[in-house]
Amino acid sequence: MEAKTGSLYGRVNRTSTRGFLAYVAAGAACAAVLAASNDGGHLRLSSRSDRVWPDLAFNWRVVVATVVGFLGSAFGTVGGVGGGGIFVPMLNLVVGFDTKSAAALSKCMIxxxxxxSVCYNLRLSHPNKEAPVIDYKLALLFxxxxxxxxTxxxxxxxxxxxxxxxVLIIILFVGTSSRxxxxxxxxxxxxxxxxxxxRERDEQSKPASAANDVVIDPSYEEPLLAQAQPRVKSALETFLFNLRSKNILVLLxxxxxxxxLQNFKNDSKSCSTFYWVINILQVLVxxxxxxxxxxxxxxxxxxxRMNGNLECVCEASIEWSPAQLIFCAFCGLLGGTVGGLLGSGGGFILGPLLLELGxxxxxxxxxxxxxxxFSSSLSVVEFYFLDRFPIPFGGYLIFVSILAGFxxxxxxRKIVQVLKRASLIVFILSSVIFACALTMGVVGTQTSILMINNHEYMGFLNFCE
Structure with a gap:
């Protein structure tokens, strides 16, 4: 069944990969048009909020944040989407952090x-073949x-x-969750x-095996039972097999x-020559x-393909071409950018995209x-140097999310193993993305309406200030 199931996902997703990538491109284009349509001559005033850091104390707000954070981290990491779209509104509306600090703390939880979750996944075997459950080729690509x-x-x-x-939330989150x-x-x-x-094959084989039953002499039982059986790896052997040090060193x-480069950029003056040099170096890397x-x-x-070998070079069941790679680069860049904006880890695009790739x-x-x-930890370090979140609250939320992720x-995984329904992971992924779209969409709409009623400026700040 596992072999058939493995080919199933490639067959279901292969035909719609380009459609998914085209949808993401269209969503980004719509957002870009809306941004460009804003009056570029008034870039001074904006909704830059003051820093609000509540104290870490035992009260109902912290209890709610703990429960929501635990559940969001648990289901978010299973789906591979993080759950930042749930954490930011929760930290902002329930606990009382300002939006920017809530986004930074969200990255801590992710x-x-x-x-x-990575530590747990390294202890798991691939369900279909002798390979790590983490595809390092795709990880290095994205x-x-x-x-x-x-950044x-x-x-x-x-x-x-x-x-x-x-607008970005509505376009991207709703689309990816529905797909x-x-x-x-x-x-x-x-x-x-x-x-x-x-089940039908098993039922049909039972009568046939019962009719052909023979009595085996006990003296022959031990040699028959002593036949070689496939060796089951221990948890340590599986961990070492999944841990590919060369690829991890490249990622590190x-x-x-x-x-x-980000530390150098934080110490430089915004829009200075050195600042743009650092940005160019990041692009080059x-x-x-x-x-x-x-x-x-x-x-x-x-x-x-030239040798007639139809085996995929990685877990993605597509024939890699320059056009597909360019689209993948665009999706990774878009996912990271919107993730940095919203305080999420970019998984709401990467998770569905990997499914679309097979x-x-x-x-x-x-x-x-x-x-x-890797991406969230980089953001946490950046936010730390920018002094964007309180260390005690960040440490507490990290501890809660570590327990929740495991x-x-x-x-x-136990439920999937018992029911033999790996599609449950996909439903969890879709549900978490939709929950993020719902919470952040509602909060964003309410905030925008409040700003309009207060006659606040709805445009952009000057990038170089």
């Missing part, structure tokens, strides 16, 4: 939940563009108005068909480059790493969470 996008999003979060952020839900329905139906066929190197991995995927995919839900969730761990993964 980082903690992602880290614990990590640079996500990180570059997040852009963090900067733009200071100057972007609420109405534009709300993921549709994929989940298709997977559920196919899984049902496979389970019924398996990219992370370190962005961290160093992204382009070099992305092209390195993209060329590898293209060459391996082309070589296998990854099975277990691998899509594990890979998206793995990439989010237990959420443990519970859902």
């Amino acid at each position: 980082m903690g939940a992602s880290a614990s 990590q640079p563009t996500l990180m570059l996008g997040i 852009i999003g963090v900067e733009l979060s200071v100057i972007f108005p609420y109405w534009l952020i709300t 993921s839900f549709f994929k989940g329905i298709l997977m559920w139906r196919e899984e049902t068909r496979i389970l019924l066929e398996t 190197s990219v992370w370190s480059c962005f961290l160093v 992204t382009v070099i790493v992305f092209l390195w991995k993209a060329v590898q995927l293209c060459r391996k995919s082309r070589a296998r 990854c099975i839900p277990e691998v899509a969730s594990a890979t998206a969470t793995f990439v989010m761990m 237990w959420g993964q443990c519970l859902v």
Whole structure:
């Protein structure tokens, strides 16, 4: 059943990958048009909020934040989307943080939940083949563009108005959640068909085996039972097998480059020559790493097709081409940018995108969470140097999200294993994205209406101030 299920996800998603990428491109274009339509001559006033940091004390607000944060982290990391769209409104409306600080604390929660989920996923075996459950090739492909996008999003979060952020939420979150839900329905139906066929085969084989039963002499029982059985790996062996140190070192190197460059940029004057040099260096690092991995995927995919080998070079069941790689780079950049704006980890695009590329839900969730761990941690460090969140509250929320990420993964994986329904992960992904769209969409609309009633300026700040 597992082999059939693995091919199922590739077959269901392969035909609609371009449609999904085209939808994301259209959403970004709409947002860009709306941004460009704003009067560019009035860029001085804006809704830049004052910093509000409530104290960390035991009260009903902290209790609600703990419960919501735990549930959001648990289900968000299972789906591979983080849950930042739930955390930001909760921290803003319930606890009382200002919007910018809430976005920074949201990244702290995503980082903690992602880290614990990655540790848990490293202990799991691939459900279909002898391979790590985390696809490091796809992680290396998407990590640079996500990180570059997040650094852009963090900067733009200071100057972007609420109405534009709300438009982005409605376009991207609703679209990706609805498409993921549709994929989940298709997977559920196919899984049902496979389970019924398996059950029918088992029932048909029982009478045949009963008719052919023979009595075995006890003296022959021990040699028959002593036949070689497939060796089951221990938890430590599985962990070491999934832990590919070479790929992780490359990812850490990219992370370190962005961290160093970002520190230099934070110490420089905005819009100075040195400031733009650092930005260009970040773009160069992204382009070099992305092209390195993209060329590898293209060459391996082309070589296998020429040899008649239909096996995919990674978990994505598509034939890699320059056009598809460019679209993937665009989606990673867009996901990171909007993630930086909203305080999420960019997983709301990466998770559904990996499903569209043909990854099975277990691998899509594990890979998206793995990439989010790097991107969110970079944002946390940036926000720390910008003094955008209180350390005690951040540490507490990280602790809560670490526990939630581990237990959420443990519970859902057990349910999937018992029911043999990996589509449950897709439904969780879709539900979390829709919940983010609902909460942040409502909050953004209310904030925009309040600003209009107060006759506040609805445009952009000057980027260089």
